[in-house]
Amino acid sequence: MEQRHKQALPVDGLLPELLERLSEQMNAVLIASPGAGKTTRVPVCLLHAPWLEGQKIIMLEPRRLAARAAARYMAASLGEQPGGTVGYRVRMDTKAGPHTRIEVITEGVLTRMLQADPSLEGIGIVIFDEFHERHLHSDLGLALCLQTQAVLRDDLRLLVMSATLDAEPVAGLLGGASVLVSEGRAYPVQTHYAPKRVEGRMEDAVARTAADAMDKHEGDALVFLPGAAEIRRVQGLLGSLGLSPNVRVMPLYGSMPPDAQDRAVAACAEGERKIVLATTIAESSVTVRGVRIVVDSGLSRVPRFSARTGMTRLETVAVSVASADQRRGRAGREAPGICFRLWTETEHRALQPQSEPELLGADLAPLALELAVWGIADPAEELAWLNKPPAAAYSQAQELLHELGALDAKGKPTAHGRAMAELGMHPRLAHMVLTADKLGLGVIACELAALLSDRDPLRGSRSIDMRLRLEALHGHAIGGAVMDEAAAKRIAAEAREWMRAAGIQPASPGNAGDNGQIGNNGTASKAESAGIPISSSTHIDSIGLLIALAYPDRIAKRRGDGRFLLRNGRGAAVQELQPLSASPFLAAAELEDSGSDSRILLAAPLTPMEIERHFGDQLEVETEVQWERAAEAVRARSRVRLGSLILKEGILADPDPELVEEALLSGIAEQGLGLLPWTKPARQLQARIELMRSHNPSWPDVSDETLTASLKKWLSPYIGGMRSRNDLSKLKMAEIIESQLSWQERQQLGEEVPTHLTVPSGSRIPVDYSDPAAPFLAVRLQELFGLRHTPHIAGGKLPVTIHLLSPAHRPVQVTKDLASFWQHAYFEVKKDLKGRYPKHYWPDNPLEAAPTNRAKPRA
Incomplete structure (x- = not known):
C-alpha cells in the first residue's frame, strides 16, 4: 500500500508550477485527465505552502463515496488513518479531529460552513474537485466563496479541478485565473460501439454484453446504468446467465450503506472476479479496483424541475460525450482495457458535448433559501455564476418558501426559515419536521422525511399509501410486500441523524402509551434492535398531515373515479383502484408528471379538520354572487377555499346588495334585454327617441346595444332588492326609458314624433x-x-x-x-x-267626400 502511494503520478510534475501560481495569484484552474492523481496529490502538496500558514485545506467532492475514498488514500499516503492530518466530513459520517489540516467534504457541507462562518476563518484554500459535474451545490459554493473572497477574505484561495471542463469560462469567473493542464496516466482502451440501435429492453442487452465480456476478457467489469431499479433488474438477469462461480455481481449506487460501497470499489480477493453495476457514482473521482472492462448503457438519470407543475421528476437521458469518455476511462486506470458502448457511432455523434449544469434544471427551493439566509435578494445581479439561476424556477422557489413561512413579505428569511436552513434538509422536509415537533410529531416526521428522501423500501407493493411504509419500517408485514432491510437500516440512521439535528428526543420504550412505538407482539424490540426511532402508534394517521405540511401545494380533493384536484389547480389520479382512491382528501408525497393528470405514486389521507386547523391562515372565505341562467335568478353562495380546492360551500342568505345588483345586471347583459318586461308602448317610445336621434345626434342613445352597455347607469336606480326575472317583471319600462329625456325633450318628442x-x-x-x-x-x-x-x-x-x-x-x-x-x-x-263592401260609401271624388269611420257618413 505504501509503495503504491509513492509511485509517480502524472500530476506530480505539475505540482511545483501549481504552488508557484498559487503563491502569486489567489485562484487557479487545474485540468487533469482521469488517473493523473489530482484528487490525492494536490491537497497533500499544498500542506506546506508558505501562504497556508497552518490554515486548513477544504476539498469538495461531489459524492460521499469519493470523499471517504480520497481521505483514506491521502491519510494512508501519510501513514495515518482518517481523522488525523487528513479527515472527511459527509452527511451522517465524520472523521476529523483537532489536528486535521486537510478536510474532504461533500458539497452541501461547504454551504453549511459558509452560513455558519461567511469568512471561513482558519481555512486557507477551498478546492472544488470534479467541478465538471456542475452540481447545484458546487455552483452555489463557488459563487459564495467568490463573494467571501471579494468582501471578507482577500487571502482566501480557490482552486477548481476537473478532468473534462471548458476551462476558459471558469478561469474568467475566477478573475483571469491561471489554467494548468496535466495529461494524466491512462492506458489504452479499445472502444466498441453497437452495430445497430439496441432494440427491446436495455437491461437485456447490458446483461448479455457484460456476461459475454467476462467470458472473453480479463479483469473485472464496471457496468454503468441509470438507476437502482435497472441495477436490480440486470443483477437478476446476470444470475440466470450462468456466470462462473468465482464472479460476484455487486451493485454500487448512492443510497447504499457506506460499507457496501467500499466493498464494491475494493480489489477482489485472489481468484475472484466481479461485475460492478453502478450509477454515475463511479463515473469520476473513484477508482474501482481491478476494472478492465466497461459496459456503458449510455444513460443517466437526472432531476428535472418543471416550473409549469412545480414538481421535480427523474428523467432518463442520454449521457454527454464528456461523461461517456469519463466512463470509458475507468477501464484504463490500472491497465489496458476495453469499453462496450450500447449505442451506435451515428448516435454518438449526436450526443451533447457536456452535461447540462444541474442549476438549470433543478428545484431551486434549497438554493433560494440558502441565498435568502446569506442575504442575497437578486442572485443574478449580486453573485458571480457560470450560469445564472433561471428566473422562472427561482421565482417559483421563492413562492414556495413564502408558503412554507420561510420568507417574509419582503423576501427576508424568517426565524422559521433560518431554522429550516440550519437543518440541511430540503425546505419542504425541514418545514415539516420543525412544525411537526411543535405538534408532538417530531419523531415520526423525521422517519417520514428519511423515507421521502430515499427510494421506496417496500418492494412488491402497488399501494400508494405512505402509512404502510411507516408500518413496514417498524416490522409489520404488509400484504406480502417485503421491506428492504438494508434500506430500513439506512432510513432509520437518517431519521436519527435528523432527530439529532432538530433536537428531537425519541420516546422511551418503557413509556409506551401514546409515545410507544408502532408494532406489537415483539415488533417493538425488533424495531428497536434495528435502530429505528420510536414513534407513536396513534401518530400513524397523522402521516397525511405531515405530508401536507411538506407539500402544501399537493393537498388534493377527490372528484371521482380515482381522480383528484390539487391545490395548485392541476389534476392528479390514482392509476389503480385501491382504498385511497375513495378518500375525500389526500396529501400526495410523490407525483409523476405525465399529461394533464399527474400520477399519484405515494400519498396519505387527510381530513378536512386537519386542513382547517393547520392551514387556517391560508384559507380564503369567498362570497360568490352570480346570475344563474337556468333559474333566471341571482344565487349567492359562501365558499371556504384552499387554493383551487373548495372545502365548504353553502347558500348565503343575506349577500351584499351591491354584489346582488352587479350579478343581476351581469345576467341581463348576458341573456339580453329580453329579460326586462318590455311593453309595446315602451318599445314604441324607444323607437320614437331613436328616430329623433337619427335627425339630431344630441338626443340620448337608447338603442339596445347602448342600453346593454350602460345598464348600471340607467337601470340601477330601479332594481334595488330585486334578484330574479320575476322581480324584474315589476319594472315599468316606458317610464324608465322616458326618464332618459329632459322636460324639453319630452315636449319636443310629443310634438314632433x-x-x-x-x-x-x-x-x-x-x-x-x-x-x-x-x-x-x-x-x-x-x-x-x-x-x-x-x-x-x-x-x-x-x-x-x-x-x-x-x-x-x-x-x-x-x-x-x-x-x-x-x-x-x-x-x-x-x-x-x-x-x-257594397253597403259602404265609395264616392267618385274622395277629396270632396266626407270622411267617415262608419259604413256611410252621417246624414
Whole structure:
C-alpha cells in the first residue's frame, strides 16, 4: 500500500508550477485527465505552502463515496488513518479531529460552513474537485466563496479541478485565473460501439454484453446504468446467465450503506472476479479496483424541475460525450482495457458535448433559501455564476418558501426559515419536521422525511399509501410486500441523524402509551434492535398531515373515479383502484408528471379538520354572487377555499346588495334585454327617441346595444332588492326609458314624433314606430277622404307611410304619396272594395267626400 502511494503520478510534475501560481495569484484552474492523481496529490502538496500558514485545506467532492475514498488514500499516503492530518466530513459520517489540516467534504457541507462562518476563518484554500459535474451545490459554493473572497477574505484561495471542463469560462469567473493542464496516466482502451440501435429492453442487452465480456476478457467489469431499479433488474438477469462461480455481481449506487460501497470499489480477493453495476457514482473521482472492462448503457438519470407543475421528476437521458469518455476511462486506470458502448457511432455523434449544469434544471427551493439566509435578494445581479439561476424556477422557489413561512413579505428569511436552513434538509422536509415537533410529531416526521428522501423500501407493493411504509419500517408485514432491510437500516440512521439535528428526543420504550412505538407482539424490540426511532402508534394517521405540511401545494380533493384536484389547480389520479382512491382528501408525497393528470405514486389521507386547523391562515372565505341562467335568478353562495380546492360551500342568505345588483345586471347583459318586461308602448317610445336621434345626434342613445352597455347607469336606480326575472317583471319600462329625456325633450318628442295622428274622420290612430326609419299609420281608407297630402312628422322631415285598410281592416294599399294614390290608384281600389263592401260609401271624388269611420257618413 505504501509503495503504491509513492509511485509517480502524472500530476506530480505539475505540482511545483501549481504552488508557484498559487503563491502569486489567489485562484487557479487545474485540468487533469482521469488517473493523473489530482484528487490525492494536490491537497497533500499544498500542506506546506508558505501562504497556508497552518490554515486548513477544504476539498469538495461531489459524492460521499469519493470523499471517504480520497481521505483514506491521502491519510494512508501519510501513514495515518482518517481523522488525523487528513479527515472527511459527509452527511451522517465524520472523521476529523483537532489536528486535521486537510478536510474532504461533500458539497452541501461547504454551504453549511459558509452560513455558519461567511469568512471561513482558519481555512486557507477551498478546492472544488470534479467541478465538471456542475452540481447545484458546487455552483452555489463557488459563487459564495467568490463573494467571501471579494468582501471578507482577500487571502482566501480557490482552486477548481476537473478532468473534462471548458476551462476558459471558469478561469474568467475566477478573475483571469491561471489554467494548468496535466495529461494524466491512462492506458489504452479499445472502444466498441453497437452495430445497430439496441432494440427491446436495455437491461437485456447490458446483461448479455457484460456476461459475454467476462467470458472473453480479463479483469473485472464496471457496468454503468441509470438507476437502482435497472441495477436490480440486470443483477437478476446476470444470475440466470450462468456466470462462473468465482464472479460476484455487486451493485454500487448512492443510497447504499457506506460499507457496501467500499466493498464494491475494493480489489477482489485472489481468484475472484466481479461485475460492478453502478450509477454515475463511479463515473469520476473513484477508482474501482481491478476494472478492465466497461459496459456503458449510455444513460443517466437526472432531476428535472418543471416550473409549469412545480414538481421535480427523474428523467432518463442520454449521457454527454464528456461523461461517456469519463466512463470509458475507468477501464484504463490500472491497465489496458476495453469499453462496450450500447449505442451506435451515428448516435454518438449526436450526443451533447457536456452535461447540462444541474442549476438549470433543478428545484431551486434549497438554493433560494440558502441565498435568502446569506442575504442575497437578486442572485443574478449580486453573485458571480457560470450560469445564472433561471428566473422562472427561482421565482417559483421563492413562492414556495413564502408558503412554507420561510420568507417574509419582503423576501427576508424568517426565524422559521433560518431554522429550516440550519437543518440541511430540503425546505419542504425541514418545514415539516420543525412544525411537526411543535405538534408532538417530531419523531415520526423525521422517519417520514428519511423515507421521502430515499427510494421506496417496500418492494412488491402497488399501494400508494405512505402509512404502510411507516408500518413496514417498524416490522409489520404488509400484504406480502417485503421491506428492504438494508434500506430500513439506512432510513432509520437518517431519521436519527435528523432527530439529532432538530433536537428531537425519541420516546422511551418503557413509556409506551401514546409515545410507544408502532408494532406489537415483539415488533417493538425488533424495531428497536434495528435502530429505528420510536414513534407513536396513534401518530400513524397523522402521516397525511405531515405530508401536507411538506407539500402544501399537493393537498388534493377527490372528484371521482380515482381522480383528484390539487391545490395548485392541476389534476392528479390514482392509476389503480385501491382504498385511497375513495378518500375525500389526500396529501400526495410523490407525483409523476405525465399529461394533464399527474400520477399519484405515494400519498396519505387527510381530513378536512386537519386542513382547517393547520392551514387556517391560508384559507380564503369567498362570497360568490352570480346570475344563474337556468333559474333566471341571482344565487349567492359562501365558499371556504384552499387554493383551487373548495372545502365548504353553502347558500348565503343575506349577500351584499351591491354584489346582488352587479350579478343581476351581469345576467341581463348576458341573456339580453329580453329579460326586462318590455311593453309595446315602451318599445314604441324607444323607437320614437331613436328616430329623433337619427335627425339630431344630441338626443340620448337608447338603442339596445347602448342600453346593454350602460345598464348600471340607467337601470340601477330601479332594481334595488330585486334578484330574479320575476322581480324584474315589476319594472315599468316606458317610464324608465322616458326618464332618459329632459322636460324639453319630452315636449319636443310629443310634438314632433307623436304617438297618434288624428285623421279627417276624427279618429286618433296610433303611429307604429317599430321601424324608426319608416313609421307607419294603419287606417281605413274611408277615414282619410278629404286628406290631400301625406302626413309628415319630425318637424316635417319624415313622411308617414300609410297602410290603407278595407272596412274589415285588411290592407289594400301602402303609400307614402297620398295625393298620387287619390289621383291614380284609388279608382281601381274603389272598384274592388265596392264589389266586396257594397253597403259602404265609395264616392267618385274622395277629396270632396266626407270622411267617415262608419259604413256611410252621417246624414
